[in-house]
Amino acid sequence: MSDSVPVPAPASDRAPGAVVPPLPSPTAQAERLVELGVHEIAGLGADAVRDFARSAEDAGRENVLLAVHPDRAPASALAPLLRRDGRPGFVVVDMTDVDLFAPADAVTDLPDAPLYLVDRPDRGDEMANWSPDEALSALVGRGRTPLLLTEGLHWVLQQPAALERNHCFMTIGSRLRRANGSLDARTPAIWISNGTGRDGRERRGAAKIGWCWAGNRHTWLGFGSAAGRVR
Structure with a gap:
């Protein structure tokens, strides 16, 4: 990885996105996960999720x-579990x-624990029209860590306003490594379906998990990142 910060492609003329509101309290987020049944998917008791969230709140997070x-x-x-315009x-x-x-090499602080906290997630709108390859070194240089795909999904579950048409985001903290050790060129992202092609018209407006090539730029995709992760 280069030590220099890459020069981004020229910015698009798109209108600025809305400011994403702060996240709900940890205890409110815990209730949301329990309501959705995420604790059951994870093989955790509801009380374990609530207790973890309460401890985080007591610590002033x-x-x-x-x-x-x-x-x-x-x-x-x-x-x-994502819902947008009534569509999953x-x-x-x-x-x-x-x-x-799986977590990319740049993600060095993922706790070995079933539950953890992601500090101050950001959509990275200012990096729209950067490629994933360009954005990664810049994020690391700023002391930020790229979001995992699952973290991006958790964020939209808790704060639907984080996903906005023309202001969606990539989650380049997750990469697929091939059997020979090289990285698959795809990088995951979360955006909003237009209901075209194989998506189907019935999915127009739904949250969509897809991928982009690591060297390509998209004017409507920022890069989700966080200040760090703590247990």
């Missing part, structure tokens, strides 16, 4: 995202291996 480790709650299980989220049909996307 603010604007943190309560996340379940991806080994416990994979992307394929979280995606259908979905994974694109050509991403049947979505759950094989």
Whole structure:
């Protein structure tokens, strides 16, 4: 990885996105996960999730995202829980291996615990029209860590305003490593379906989990990141 910060492509003329509101309290997030049954997907008791959230709140944690480790709650299980315009989220049909996307080398602080906190997630709108390859080194240089796909899904579950048409985001903290050790060129992202092609008209407006090439730029995709992760 280069030590220099890459120069982004020219910014688009799109209107600025709305400011994403701060996250609900950890205890409110815990109730949301329990309501959705995420604790059951993760093999956890509801009280375990509530107790963890209460401890975080007692410690004064603010604007943190309560996340379940991806080994416990994979992307394929979280995606259908998203709701937008009354429609469930979905994974694109050509991403049947979505759950094989694991933490990238740049993610060095993922706690070995079923529950953890993601500190101050950000959508990275200012990086729209950057490629994933360009954005990764810049995020690391700023002391930020790229979001995992599952973390991005948790964020939208808790704060639907984080996903906005023309202001969606990539989650390049998750990458797929091939058997020979090289990285698959796909990088996951969360955006809003237009209901075209294989998505189907019935999915127009739904949250969509898909992928983009690591070297490509998209004017409507920022790069989700966080200040860090804590247990």
